């Protein structure tokens with residue numbers, strides 16, 4: 032058993048069964064043994080890959096998306112570009128390179144990264160040395176200036192709770208330990224988090240249905256919304272998820288690009304859940320009322336094609352070798368085709384006030 036598994040087992044022995052969210056938080060972000068804390072999970076030799084790691088065009092188009100909104104805002108002299116969960120810093124590097132076509136934008140920009148993993152912070156430091164980024168633990172310490180926030184595959188990594196509808200009502204799925212193995216049990220009584228289950232899901236649920244909620248994601252979105260409403264700007268969330276809340280299990284674990292049982296060997300595999308975009312949108316509006324406007328979600332394919340993915344790919348291919356052309360075509364296919372990332376992945380935005388129209392959303 033790994034030190035992380037032993038620690039979790041001791042905690043369960045002392046406290047009783049723990050929530051899936053507590054298990055997931057330890058598995059991903061334990062200060063020494065957490066999955067994101069101790070290694071680089073990305074790429075062909077890692078456990079999974081993400082859109083910015085697949086193709087530079089993804090980050091470039093998001094950089095131009097930011098520059099367009101900055102122009103719509105009247106070109107403020109100071110603007111914070113903020114990324115949540117920047118991984119290797121690839122998206123931000125590509126975005127800033129593309130947006131540098133507007134020298135005044137480049138001059139106005141300060142770069143801020145919200146990253147919990149010290150290991151990935153060091154990767155980001157190398158990738159973004161030229162831009163002297165500032166790291167933050169939470170939204171609270173971001174500067175009080177207009178900002179453009181980006182979160183690609185960030186919200187899916189936040190801990191979720193799961194509930195099962197039993198004949199006695201909703202009961203939370205908890206993690207216990209039996210003979211050195213982790214297993215799921217149901218809470219004997221309702222837990223307070225069950226109040227967060229979407230009312231539409233509750234209204235249509237049958238016995239045996241499972242609902243998921245992500246309270247951390249809700250509170251981060253509320254905080255982002257308040258910042259945007261107070262200081263101006265916009266936020267873009269790209270992730271896999273669904274447009275309307277549903278009763279289904281989306282919690283999944285991946286190791287070496289293959290499905291993995293999330294209860295086995297915590298800390299060695301990624302654990303994620305699909306993002307509930309409608310709930311994020313409601314959280315944004317609940318926090319500030321008409322201070323922000325929500326856009327989408329739209330499919331990643333629509334988002335990227337409307338921003339000019341095909342044109343940018345054609346320009347890159349015009350100066351590429353045959354091998355590079357094949358690679359660019361394969362990467363674009365992966366980003367936009369329905370059987371790949373094109374439909375499951377979605378883009379959702381919020382913007383301050385009523386004048387900004389985020390590119391690709393109309």
Ligand SMILES: C[S@@+](CC[C@H](N)C(=O)[O-])C[C@H]1O[C@@H](n2cnc3c(N)ncnc32)[C@H](O)[C@@H]1O
Nearest residue numbers: 067081116117118145146147148183184185188
């Ligand atoms: C799946 S990776 C995505 C990385 C990058 N955005 C990309 O698309 O390649 C999730 C990122 O979110 C970070 N992360 C996860 N939970 C976090 C939290 N609670 N606070 C800050 N960063 C977090 C991870 O360390 C990692 O950088």
